[in-house]
Amino acid sequence: MPCEIMEKERTGIINPIFTCQPCGAQYASIGIKDCIGIVHGGQGCVMFVRLLFAQHFKDNFEIASSSVHEDGAVFGAIDRVEEAVDVLLMRYPEVKVVPIISTCATEVIGDDIDGVVNKLNSGLLKQKYADRDVHLIPIHTPSFVGSMISGYDVALRDFVIHFAEKTKPSGKLNLITGWVNPGDVTALKHLLAEMNVAATVLFEIESFDSPLMPDKSGKSHGSTTIDDLKNTANALGTIALNRYEGGKAAKYLHDKFDLPTVIGPTPIGIRNTDIFLKNVSKLTGQPIPSSLVQERGIAIDALTDLTHMFFADKKVAIYGNPDLVIGLAQFCLDLEMKPILLLLGDDNSGYATDSRLLEMTEKVDFDMQIITNADLWDLDGRLKRKEIELDLILGHSKGRWAAIDNKVPLTRVGFPTYDRAGLYRHPVLGYAGAIWLAEEMANTLFVDMEYKNKKEWILNVW
Amino acid sequence: MEDKLTVQVEQIIDYIMRKCLWQFHSRAWDRERQNTEILAKTTQILCGETPDTQNSADRCYWVDAEMMSRGFKREFLWMAELDKDQIKTLMEKVKLRLDFLTIHGSLNRELTDPKY
């Protein structure tokens, strides 16, 4: 069989593709306005995640720690959560939403974060903060389960479970984006605006890209409000772009409130964006306007300049968030490229039955491996042992050395992309994303040709 | 006279604080040892005597003492005017003051930690 799905052959990890669950929960939490999460665990579980966000966005995000030290690890540390909530609320008067995010340490010692939330709700919040609208939300994200992907999925679901409340129809569409960049949200909102569709976006993260202002007021934060979250129950339907990041929340809304729901496909590339727009149209009754036909045409025009001249038969490896990897692989196939290696960096049992991957196993006519529970050595090692040859790698910055040392050009995409400037500003979704991705891939290949003197003269007459 | 001596002590203490690190080892017993050995050797050098540098521990104390003595002579011209007894008196007072600042009067709660 030319294309097979297999699990990584090794037990341990050499250069991980993902970090662990609490990071995903933290990424979801910063999307909410007036929300500061408390990560219940050691300080590193927050400090490094904040550093990761700061590296990716070149901006600061506020997340707190319960700072579990030795005594807490021995005797239990649930009192640290109580203190953390109080300290946080005292010093941050605007804070309304406080997810309590567990970690491996506090799950192993068995700290009852649900119990403490009940206790605080009936005690501290009533006594000391009666005049404030404060929501404490326990989120269980032990690091030894899943990955940052499932952490995001779980946290988003738990936020929706906590807030979603049936009142009156909002007439809006729920758009659950998954783990994306601000540039993606801009691109998606543009598409919906063209279709005259009002949407509740989970999460509104365009404001992650914050200004440096003369009055020093700029600050990066999410903008999804409590009302937005409440109203998810009153939507006319839900579109979750990603199966693994937001799929659980979409399913909950469907099961609980009977909302028409579409999960996927991730609108990467022309085909998937077409399907996305058609789904929006079906759910809302709004037609796809001619302006989008035109926009699509511009994207198609850009891709036509590149595809059979430059992209055809180029061998690509892709790693990163699973829906992103699958979407990119589909896009590469549309561009005549050969995604010969896909790396999905955790042990989610859903991959084996993912219809998008199964389609590849059925239809791809070249040798292709899809590795689950993969690490970056699955890429680097194959290159070093000369088991594969690649023209291009698509993935995030943690794989930079696999690319650099093996002299394969890498187009940075996904999270994190700290070794390139400003990528969070650019979309990979929608038609705008298709243009950006294709041109970024092309320009990456062109620079590589010039550095390696690989027929660089071809570009003399393009 | 006493005032002048106090000023001189403070000048030397200020020099040590700004330029040296040897007085800030992490535990009280180390600070006592460092203060005693290095200041004793400094006093010897300033008095024109030759400190013992035979074993490596002594040599290491001497290194800090020697560099400091050079600095004192460079920065504190008044020192040339002192005789041996005056130097010894001065350095005794320096030691008392330094012991106070870094050991007995120190607010550092880790000084008495029994282990490193």
Place this chain on the structure above:
Amino acid sequence: MPYHLFKCSECIPEREKHAVVKAEGEDLSFCLPLGYLNTIPGSISERGCAFCGAKHVIGTPMKDVIHLCHGPVGCTYDTWQTKRYISDDGNFQLKYTFASDMKEKHVVFGAEDQLRKSILEAFKAFPHIKRMTIYQTCASALIGDDMNALAQEIMEEMPDVDIFVCNSPGFAGPSQSGGHHKINIAWINQKVGTVEPKITSRYVINYVGDYNIQGDAEVMVDYFRRMGIQVLSIFTGNGRYDDLRGMHKAHLNVLECARSAEYICNELRIRYGIPRLDIDGFGFEMLNESLMKIGLFFGLEKEAQAIIDTETARWKPELDWYAKRIKGIKVCLWPGGSKLWHWAHIIEKEMGLDVVSIYSKFGHQGDFEKGIARAKKGTLAIDDPNELEAVEAMEEWAPDIIFTGVRPGEVAKKLRVPYLNAHAYHNGPYKGYEGWVRFARDIYNAVYSPIYQLSGLDISRDDFPLDQGFKTQRLISNPEIKDENGERQYSGQYDCVTPLRSKEYPPYPEPLSKAI
């Protein structure tokens, strides 16, 4: 009292004793913040954990070692590719990180088998690497896997490999400093004395507490080598595992970052009688004295003086060019621990900067003793400042520049205060004579960047001239300054470290049969 309670921390009054303002006539018996105490939960501190202190700061700079974390994958991922601790032979330590990938079933049934397989796979993947450090994490500490026994077993099965076990879970201490301590003590207990090093010079040191940030340690080792001194080991920047097993054979421990590495020097003094000499590699004057002290110890004064003379002649005019222009710039110094005192005084003396505040993320009281001793009156000192305190202090003490980490630097950015990376440097190395010029240049380029002129302008309200054109850093600083004494701008290369690696040195003076 000298203590300072921030408005934002009035509701957590225990913070009061963590900040002091040094006043006239106040000495260390009066003016010292508390330090290295448990963090107040929810205060949004900058501190990391004891795991990262052990693995990330001290463990991973060792360059010929497989660094494997026993735990879920996050601890490994998070402490990978966030440092500039380089090595001279390909940066294996930066490029590769390993984890046993502990999952839920292992939490229930134990993860030793998982760890064993991970270890064997790692050695198999990198057959040329025969040394490994295994780091405990919160999860593996709590489930109680016996990593020591497993490491022993594997070493017996594979005689050509050696494994070091570092038991420093994230919760083991108030900050990363707990991990510095644990790995120091573990290393001397487990590994020092297990290799007899080859002594090739009459003069032998361990260079301790330098992590080769952008090449710092390589710059210092170049000086030592030029003096004829054999650097037996570097703890741990650009360091070799087996070299560090032979630390017990040095004549002298030259200690740079006492915060992270004094423990091993203290133990080496007691157990092996190797004296500890604390030095400062930052700043011309302090470096001169440091080299001279080492020179005195070995009777290499002339050799030390030759380096001082050559380097001063080469670089002093360039330092002075910047010093004239950055004079009076107000600085907030917010490093981890040791740069607090390494820099506090000497950047004032040699660059004319005005240090208005010194903070430490994980320093102990001993670091504040050193820092406050070197600071002038009016200086604010904060232990473990949390985010709101840092912002409040930035408004009140109004520094022109802040030396701190990536993320607090982003906070400062929004307040229109430029930042320099104190942990990883902007365009380092900052150690050594040339490094000190590079530091001054980075400061100059930061504070006189035209961007901060533009960023203060509100085009909707302010009147602004339309015909002014551009301004270079020099025009913004002070175009009137003259350079009569031959002061000049930095003339070194972008990369000043790589050329050191191919340098040739005269042979070492032969060892005496009996060491001094």
